[in-house]
Amino acid sequence: MENTTLSKNSVSFGLALALVCIINAIIVVVKEKSDAVMNGMKKITGHHWTTHTVMVLALFFLFAWGFGRANNGKGTTITGNRLIGTLVSGVVIAGLIIVGFYLLAD
Numbered sequence: 001m002e003n004t005t006l007s008k009n010s011v012s013f014g015l016a017l018a019l020v021c022i023i024n025a026i027i028v029v030v031k032e033k034s035d036a037v038m039n040g041m042k043k044i045t046g047h048h049w050t051t052h053t054v055m056v057l058a059l060f061f062l063f064a065w066g067f068g069r070a071n072n073g074k075g076t077t078i079t080g081n082r083l084i085g086t087l088v089s090g091v092v093i094a095g096l097i098i099v100g101f102y103l104l105a106d
Contacts, residue, residue, distance in 0.1 A: 006083060008068055008075030014083045015076060016064035018090025024056050025097035032101070 006014075031037045031048060041051040068075045078086075 006078070006080055008077075011076050011078055011083060012064045012068035014087055015067045015078075016060050018086045019063055020056055020060045021090040021094040022097070023059055024052075025094035027052055027055065028098055029101045029105075033105070 031041055031052070038048050041048040044051045045054060070076045
């Protein structure tokens with residue numbers, strides 16, 4: 001792959017995705033370990049997974065907006081290879097958090 005600079009939106013949404021993958025995994029662990037958190041999430045929308053989804057989507061768009069506003073509105077600038085590495089790292093770390101939790105702590 002050519003190592004070129006990507007558009008502001010591509011980078012913003014890609015970085016947001018990598019970050020939110022990890023946050024999603026942390027939310028899974030926290031709500032599975034805490035009955036109070038699980039019950040609170042159930043009360044908000046009627047089901048903990050619905051609340052979880054709303055939280056993750058809200059964070060995704062919030063972070064994407066924030067990354068897009070960086071550098072005086074020019075957005076965060078990184079190369080395509082760096083973005084791919086960041087995305088893969090975020091997904092792998094999130095997967096390890098969830099798998100590790102269910103293998104070791106559950």
